[in-house]
Amino acid sequence: MQHYPESTLYVVATPIGNLADISLRALHLLQLASVIACEDTRHTQGLLRQYGIEKTLLPVHQHNEAEAAVGIVERLQRGERVAYVSDAGTPAVSDPGARLVAAVRAAGLRVLPLPGASSVTTALSAAGIAQHGDSGFIFAGFLPSKAGERDQAVTGLLAEARAVVILEAPHRIEALALAMAPLGQRLITIGRELTKQFEEIATVTADGFAAWLAAGAQRTRGEFVLVLHPAAQALPADDGSRVLILLLAQLPLKTAVKLAADITGAPRNELYETALKLKNEGLVSPSNKD
Structure with missing residues (x-):
């Protein structure tokens, strides 16, 4: 039987789209928590209502994370259980949460993760990339938004033989597709709106990515997870x-x-x-x- 100690920060993964992807542990802990810290109180309030949960919410986002962490540490020291959720998926990966976790650990308090949905592993599982030896993959997250910096980051991928997971927002996806064209025939698995009603998964070449987007008006909508496949390895x-x-x-x-x-x-x-x-x-x- 799972034990849920007091004076603990619980890092709780929430669905990336489909509400049915919440775990039973997550639902139990969210009911048990003294308060729930979250990236966006309005978003999280709407999410919790879908599960019939009413809790006090504390805003903890990229602009106030360090300050908010102080208050959460004080709550934990008083014996409370505090849950932290981001807007979607597993916190502290590409979303806020890492500074909060670091502050809690620095105070000598416990952090307990509750695993669940993640856009990174979801996309990788659908890309069909076989892992051989020490090939593995790297998580690049969001590339720079400025054109010059983004192009420089993509140029760096030319020398990266491993698979690379990249996240992107809809208003920047077309620019990213054009920037990735120099990667040529290297394959990219595109995950769009993963787990949602209009989910789309496709594998194209880097130089055909922009054309794939242009082939349908809906293809530039929604959140994107890209898996750049490993570079072809030349045999002896x-x-x-x-x-x-x-x-x-x-x-x-x-x-x-x-x-x-x-x-x-x-x-x-x-x-x-x-x-x-x-x-x-x-x-x-x-x-x-x-």
Whole structure:
């Protein structure tokens, strides 16, 4: 049986859209808490009413988090249970809450997280990215809103081989799509309005992202979570040649080179030169003439 100690800050995840995604633990704790601290009192009041919960709400947002933390620490020291929720999902990831948690821990008080919905893991689960070795992923959150800084951040992604999770608001999504075009054929899984009525999930190439948005008027609406897929890993040169030889036995030279480059990540011009050398030396015989 779960124990809910007093003098504890409870960091509570709430739905990112679908109200049915609230956990039973979260509902119980929100009823049990002395007060509920939240990012937006109006939003949280509306959310709690959906579950039949009436509580005193304390505003704790990015503009007052440090000051509000002092008052919450005092409440905890008096033996209260304080729950903290952000507007949606798991607090203190891309939403406020981290400073509050740090202040409570610095005061020697306990912080207990109640896991639940997260747009980050929701998007990753639908992206179909297999994790190999130490590839993993990184969470970039919201990229800079200013064009120059945003372009610089996207340029940095060119050198990032791992998957990257990015969040974006609807009024900036078109600018971000244009900025990501230089990533070329690297895949992006787009999660729009996740768990909500008009949820949409699609995987496109980075240079086709802007066109995907333009294909439907509704596609620029709602909150976005993007998963930039890992960069294609080039196989060792010997593997590239081995794949090329197998393909040349069945396909025309140009087709075999293209497929070998797609499969191995090796440079196409190098594979083409290798194919010509193999052909000239009589080591392979393409099935058709190019």
